Amino acid sequence: MDKESQIIKQQVVYEGKWIKVLKKDFSIGDKVIKEYECVERNKSDKVFKEFDxxxxxxxxxxxxxxxxxxxxxxxxxxxxxxxxxxxxxxxxxxxxxxxxxxxxxxxxxxxxxxxxxxxxxxxxxxxxxxxxxxxxxxxxxxxxxxxxxxxxxxxxxxxxxxxxxxxxxxxxxxxxxxxxxxxxxxxxxxxxxxxxxxxxxxxxxxxxxxxxxx
Amino acid sequence: MDKESQIIKQQVVYEGKWIKVLKKDFSIGDKVIKEYECVERNKSDKVFKEFDxxxxxxxxxxxxxxxxxxxxxxxxxxxxxxxxxxxxxxxxxxxxxxxxxxxxxxxxxxxxxxxxxxxxxxxxxxxxxxxxxxxxxxxxxxxxxxxxxxxxxxxxxxxxxxxxxxxxxxxxxxxxxxxxxxxxxxxxxxxxxxxxxxxxxxxxxxxxxxxxxx
The missing domain is CATH 3.90.79.10 (Nucleoside Triphosphate Pyrophosphohydrolase)
Structure with missing residues (x-):
C-alpha cells in the first residue's frame, strides 16, 4: 500500500543572503526520519511567486x-x-x-x-x-x-x-x-x-x- | 572577446552531514564578484568519484x-x-x-x-x-x-x-x-x-x- 509522507518539524541551521539550509524531520507512514538537510532559496516576494x-x-x-x-x-x-x-x-x-x-x-x-x-x-x-x-x-x-x-x-x-x-x-x-x-x-x-x-x-x-x- | 573567470577565494560558512555552504569570490575578466553562495555535497570518497x-x-x-x-x-x-x-x-x-x-x-x-x-x-x-x-x-x-x-x-x-x-x-x-x-x-x-x-x-x-x- 502507498505510504504517506509529510514534514513534521524543521529548523533553519544556516541563513545567508540568497539561500538557507534547514534540517527537516519527515514521516514515511509511521516511521520518522530525522534531520534531512535541505536548501531553500530566499524569496523576496511571495505574492506572485509560486515558483522561482x-x-x-x-x-x-x-x-x-x-x-x-x-x-x-x-x-x-x-x-x-x-x-x-x-x-x-x-x-x-x-x-x-x-x-x-x-x-x-x-x-x-x-x-x-x-x-x-x-x-x-x-x-x-x-x-x-x-x-x-x-x-x-x-x-x-x-x-x-x-x-x-x-x-x-x-x-x-x-x-x-x-x-x-x-x-x-x-x-x-x-x-x-x-x-x-x-x-x-x-x-x-x-x-x-x-x-x-x-x-x-x-x-x-x-x-x-x-x-x-x- | 571572451572573458575568463575563475574562483579567487572561498570559505566554508556552514558544514553539515551531507552538504556544506561556501562563499566564493570569483573573477570576470578584471572584475571581482564577492561572496557568491554555493552548495557542495560532502564526498566520502574522492578516489573514484569525479562525479556524485x-x-x-x-x-x-x-x-x-x-x-x-x-x-x-x-x-x-x-x-x-x-x-x-x-x-x-x-x-x-x-x-x-x-x-x-x-x-x-x-x-x-x-x-x-x-x-x-x-x-x-x-x-x-x-x-x-x-x-x-x-x-x-x-x-x-x-x-x-x-x-x-x-x-x-x-x-x-x-x-x-x-x-x-x-x-x-x-x-x-x-x-x-x-x-x-x-x-x-x-x-x-x-x-x-x-x-x-x-x-x-x-x-x-x-x-x-x-x-x-x-
Whole structure:
C-alpha cells in the first residue's frame, strides 16, 4: 500500500543572503526520519511567486542553412568553478511566464523571442512546477520551448545585456539527430560541463528518433 | 572577446552531514564578484568519484501492448515537502557507471536492467559530467538511457528494496507523442511536482516529433 509522507518539524541551521539550509524531520507512514538537510532559496516576494524561475529551449528557425538551431549558453558557475552549457534561464520578476522568458533570453543571449513564441503542440494550460535538484533544494521553476525567428531584423546583430555577476557565451547547435553528440563535442572542446536539463532535453530529442528501432 | 573567470577565494560558512555552504569570490575578466553562495555535497570518497550520481531513463520494451514505456518514480522529497516525479537515480558507490545504475534501478523500482543495457545510438565513449542546478550546487552526475525487458522473468513481479529514508512509488508512462501531457496529467492527478530533467527529457522527446512543422 502507498505510504504517506509529510514534514513534521524543521529548523533553519544556516541563513545567508540568497539561500538557507534547514534540517527537516519527515514521516514515511509511521516511521520518522530525522534531520534531512535541505536548501531553500530566499524569496523576496511571495505574492506572485509560486515558483522561482523560468528556463527555456529557444529554437532558432529561418536560419540561412535551413537547419533549426537551439540557442544555448555557456555560463561561468561559481559552485563548480566551471563554465556550464545550459538553457537560458532566470529568476521570475513578474507573474507573466513568457515576459520573464523574453527578458532573460534578451539579456543572456541578445536574441528576441517571437511575439507568438509558443509552440502549439507543447503548450499546456497548466505548465507544472518543476524542480532542478529535488533531493537537495526546493528551488522550482517552469520550462518552456519557444521560437526565435532568425529573419527578425533585431536578431541580425545580437547584443547581450549581462548583470555584473554574469559571464556568458552564446552557442548555436544544430537541432538534428547529432544534437547530443554535438553538445558533448562542444563541451569537450571548451572544457565545459553540461546542465542536466540541457543534456536530458537532447537525450530525449535524439532518443525519439531511434526509439522504434529496438 | 571572451572573458575568463575563475574562483579567487572561498570559505566554508556552514558544514553539515551531507552538504556544506561556501562563499566564493570569483573573477570576470578584471572584475571581482564577492561572496557568491554555493552548495557542495560532502564526498566520502574522492578516489573514484569525479562525479556524485547517476540518473537514468529506463525504457521498458516487449510490453504486452507493444508500446514502449518509461519507468519513473514519485519520491517524497523533504526540501519541497512533496512527492516528485523523477528518473530513478542515486549516488555512485563504485566507478562502474552501469553497475551503479543497475543497483539503483533495482532498489528504487524493482526492475532489472538488460545485461546489454546500452542503446548504441546514445552510447558515447565519454558521457560528460552534468550538473542538476549549476547556479546553486556543484553536485554532479551522468545521465544514461537504458533498456529494460518486460519479458525478463525477473521483471514479472517487481519488488523494491528501499532505504529507510525513501518513500517511492513506481509509475509507467507510455513513450509516445503524448509523453509530456501524460506526465503533466499524472502529476496533476496525484499532486506531484516534476523534476526538471524528467520534464525536459519528455519535452525533447515530444518536440523531436513536431520540430519539422514550423
Amino acid at each position: 524561475g523560468v528556463s527555456m529551449a529557444p529554437i532558432l528557425y529561418n536560419t540561412p542553412t535551413g537547419i533549426k538551431q537551439i540557442i544555448i549558453i555557456a555560463q561561468f558557475r561559481p559552485p563548480a568553478g566551471k563554465f556550464m552549457l545550459e538553457f537560458p534561464a532566470g529568476l521570475v520578476e513578474s507573474d507573466n511566464l513568457f515576459e520573464n522568458a523574453e527578458r532573460e533570453l534578451k539579456e543572456e543571449t541578445g536574441y528576441y523571442m517571437d511575439k507568438q513564441s509558443q509552440i502549439e503542440e507543447l503548450s499546456f494550460p497548466n505548465i507544472p512546477i518543476s524542480v532542478d535538484d529535488p533531493g537537495l533544494c526546493s528551488g522550482s521553476g517552469k520550462f518552456i520551448v519557444v521560437k526565435v525567428d532568425y529573419k527578425d531584423i533585431r536578431n541580425q546583430k545580437i547584443t547581450q545585456e549581462l548583470d555584473e555577476a554574469e559571464n556568458i557565451r552564446v552557442h548555436l547547435v544544430n537541432l538534428d539527430s547529432q544534437l547530443l553528440s554535438s553538445l558533448i563535442q562542444l563541451a569537450e572542446n571548451n572544457g565545459y560541463w553540461i546542465s542536466t536539463k540541457l543534456y536530458t532535453f537532447a537525450a530525449g530529442f535524439c532518443f525519439s528518433q531511434i526509439a522504434s528501432k529496438f | 550520481g547517476v540518473s537514468m531513463a529506463p525504457i521498458l520494451y516487449n510490453t504486452p501492448t507493444g508500446i514502449k514505456q518509461i519507468i519513473i518514480i514519485a519520491q517524497f522529497r523533504p526540501p519541497a515537502g512533496k512527492f516528485m516525479l523523477e528518473f530513478p537515480a542515486g549516488l555512485v558507490e563504485s566507478d562502474n557507471l552501469f553497475e551503479n545504475a543497475e543497483r539503483e534501478l533495482k532498489e528504487e523500482t524493482g526492475y532489472y536492467m538488460d545485461k546489454q543495457s546500452q542503446i548504441e545510438e546514445l552510447s558515447f565513449p565519454n558521457i560528460p559530467i552534468s550538473v542538476d542546478d549549476p547556479g546553486l550546487c556543484s553536485g554532479s552526475g551522468k545521465f544514461i538511457v537504458v533498456k529494460v525487458d518486460y519479458k525478463d522473468i525477473r521483471n514479472q513481479k517487481i519488488t523494491q528494496e528501499l532505504d529507510e529514508a525513501e518513500n517511492i512509488r513506481v509509475h509507467l508512462v507510455n513513450l509516445d507523442s503524448q509523453l509530456l501531457s501524460s506526465l503533466i496529467q499524472l502529476a496533476e492527478n496525484n499532486g506531484y511536482w516534476i523534476s526538471t530533467k524528467l520534464y525536459t527529457f519528455a519535452a525533447g522527446f515530444c518536440f523531436s516529433q513536431i520540430a519539422s512543422k514550423f
